[in-house]
Amino acid sequence: MIQPKTTRMSNVELWQQWKEHRDIEAKKQLIEYYLPLVEYVSNRMAIGLPKNVSKDDLTSNGVMGLIDAIEKFDHRRGLQFETYASWRIRGAMIDGLRQGDWVPRSVREKAKKIEEAYAHLEQQLLRSVTDAEVSAYLNVSEREFQQMLQEIAVTTVCSLEDPIREEESETRLSMLVDEKAKNPDYKVQEHFLKETLIKGIERLTEKERIVISLFYYEELSLSEIAEVMSLSPSRISQLHSKAILRLRGALDKQKKQLLEN
Structure with a gap:
């Protein structure tokens, strides 16, 4: 590399x-x-x-x-x-x-709404939801939903770096860093985090799983993935955004469960 x-x-x-x-x-x-x-x-x-x-x-x-x-x-x-x-x-x-305040608040709010929509619908239906179902939940057309995904694409680049809790600095990725001594609470959280990510990835569509795999494991750029999958870079960007928002929704749901227990 x-x-x-x-x-x-x-x-x-x-x-x-x-x-x-x-x-x-x-x-x-x-x-x-x-x-x-x-x-x-x-x-x-x-x-x-x-x-x-x-x-x-x-x-x-x-x-x-x-x-x-x-x-x-x-x-x-x-x-x-x-x-x-x-x-x-x-x-x-x-x-x-x-x-530098590079992402407008309105864009972040759209990302949060879509993330919550995925989390709510997939918890309710216990399966991967379609664009039509998310659009209906958000009360927008599918075309408007695709435009929203395009607008928030930049926010998903660093989504896993966001804090686990808003008032804390610990990120989701920090839970994956090896520590010399891990307490039991850490091990439990790490276990549930991995389980949640696995289940979340399983619920992604085939194309979304391919994009996540090629981007994060094979380390291809979005333009390179577009060539591999014979799709436009904007379409790959949308697939990436949807996949990340689905996973964020799953992680937020797990976070709430951990806080309740």
Whole structure:
């Protein structure tokens, strides 16, 4: 995926020098070594974002995320730094986007309404719901519903980074980070999170599952997925949005159940 630049010392030596001896030169080399991660993440984040979002701003925020990751990463635990750093970089980019108020409130409200519609209807019907059923629930035409999906496409890029609870900073993805010591509550939440995601993915349509698989597991861009599936990029964007909103609805439902128990 990423081919980091070569350095004078090995990767292990750099981590040892920085973490154990606070060698600033080793830290600088680690930053340079992993800079391609920032470019990689920013390229993926840029997909579907409005034209007014600067790629340079994404990159700058991503570099800050990389530095934060290098500061906090514990190399002795044998974890994959690239995975840890990627989430830190994404988080920094998303924080920058939020500070810039890049998504109008009206668009976020539409996304929330569709998310709630999926959660309510699928809980009631115990199956994947159609566009017609969601449109009827929202009291809009199917054409208007498709337009709404197009408008909110940018909000689904970072949906899994949203806080689990509005008043807290912990995100859904943070629950997937390996910790040295996990308490029983954490393990229970992690178990239910995985079960909820599995069930949520099972309820997606075949095309939605393919889009999620190609985007998040095969790491293809939306335009590349469009070529693979012989669909337009806008259609792929809609499928991605619907899939994410379905999963968000399932996660929110699980969150409420956990809070009640």
